[in-house]
Amino acid sequence: MIEIEAVSKSFGGTAAVSDLTLTIADGAFCVLIGPSGCGKSTVLRMINAMIAPDAGTIRVRGQDIAAQNPEHLRRQIGYAIQSVGLFPHWTVAANIVAVPRLLRWAEPRIKARLDAVMALVGIDPALLPRYPHQLSGGQQQRIGVARALAADPDIVLMDEPFAALDPPSRLALRGELSRIHAETGKTIIFVTHDLDEALGLATQIALMRQGRLVQAGAPRDMVLAPADDFVRSFFGGPQIALRRLDLVAVAQVMKQVMKPGERADAPELAAQASLRTALDTMLAHRCTWLCVKDATGRVVGTIEIADILQAS
Numbered sequence: 001m002i003e004i005e006a007v008s009k010s011f012g013g014t015a016a017v018s019d020l021t022l023t024i025a026d027g028a029f030c031v032l033i034g035p036s037g038c039g040k041s042t043v044l045r046m047i048n049a050m051i052a053p054d055a056g057t058i059r060v061r062g063q064d065i066a067a068q069n070p071e072h073l074r075r076q077i078g079y080a081i082q083s084v085g086l087f088p089h090w091t092v093a094a095n096i097v098a099v100p101r102l103l104r105w106a107e108p109r110i111k112a113r114l115d116a117v118m119a120l121v122g123i124d125p126a127l128l129p130r131y132p133h134q135l136s137g138g139q140q141q142r143i144g145v146a147r148a149l150a151a152d153p154d155i156v157l158m159d160e161p162f163a164a165l166d167p168p169s170r171l172a173l174r175g176e177l178s179r180i181h182a183e184t185g186k187t188i189i190f191v192t193h194d195l196d197e198a199l200g201l202a203t204q205i206a207l208m209r210q211g212r213l214v215q216a217g218a219p220r221d222m223v224l225a226p227a228d229d230f231v232r233s234f235f236g237g238p239q240i241a242l243r244r245l246d247l248v249a250v251a252q253v254m255k256q257v258m259k260p261g262e263r264a265d266a267p268e269l270a271a272q273a274s275l276r277t278a279l280d281t282m283l284a285h286r287c288t289w290l291c292v293k294d295a296t297g298r299v300v301g302t303i304e305i306a307d308i309l310q311a312s
Helices: 040-047 070-075 092-096 098-102 107-121 137-149 167-184 195-201 219-224 229-234 237-247 275-285 305-311
Strands: 002-011 014-024 029-033 055-060 077-081 155-159 187-191 204-209 212-217 268-270 289-293 299-304
Touching: 002 040, 014 040, 014 204, 014 212, 029 040, 029 195, 040 055, 040 155, 040 187, 070 077, 077 137, 092 098, 092 107, 092 137, 098 107, 107 137, 107 167, 137 155, 137 167, 167 195, 195 219, 195 237, 204 219, 204 229, 212 219, 212 229, 219 237, 229 237, 237 275, 268 275, 275 289, 275 305, 299 305
Parallel strands: 029 187, 029 204, 077 155, 155 187, 268 289
Antiparallel strands: 002 014, 002 055, 204 212, 289 299
């Protein structure tokens, strides 16, 4: 558990975070979101003991981080950032296992963990001897995520890790991260400006404005019970009803039996996609139904526009 209690931080007399109180449960996927300059990244840096709060207390795993060795704390927390920050003269393999080596793990343990993380994040073994400049942006970001997970931390901090990627790469990595969270149960705190990303990943959302927490809760709470006009506007304003479709997965409303005449070569959609994505796909293809596929790519059913309308 991470407990942030009455925390404030200023830079040059300007408040970056003001009287922030927030609890993040073990295993949560907490997304910090809000306008630029609202203090999201500052919160991550304080949790990771990169900077100290001016007031208040941050407890990680029940212990006040002010009483802990910052370097030791940081080695127990995974950290991934937008710019990736890979060491340019190190191979991919060396970059991934940097923290386990700092922790002086035995080489057999490091090798076993490298293999496990590669499988978890979906990294091609052929990339291991390469250097960062030889990778695409999406590949570099996967390596950054793998490095954050390499020492098997129970807490992972991610500061807009996909912001610089093209939409297809961003969507693919978002799906991978959602799967990793489901498989590992790690506590993830994720900063983003992307509302679709927040609603698609989070079990808890904390919306900030001018350094203060405006509202925190499950994605459904934020969309269906906004605390004030700012929250309502941020989550869609007059179109907030459409955001409800982001909260329901296709798998929850799909039909598991193909109707006669429905073709297997029709537009396909992953079962874990949202109803909003299903609606967008139908509009793009000018159709009223889609085939639904599971994680292996096997078609397991269909969804019609009537199913979406009924769920909304």
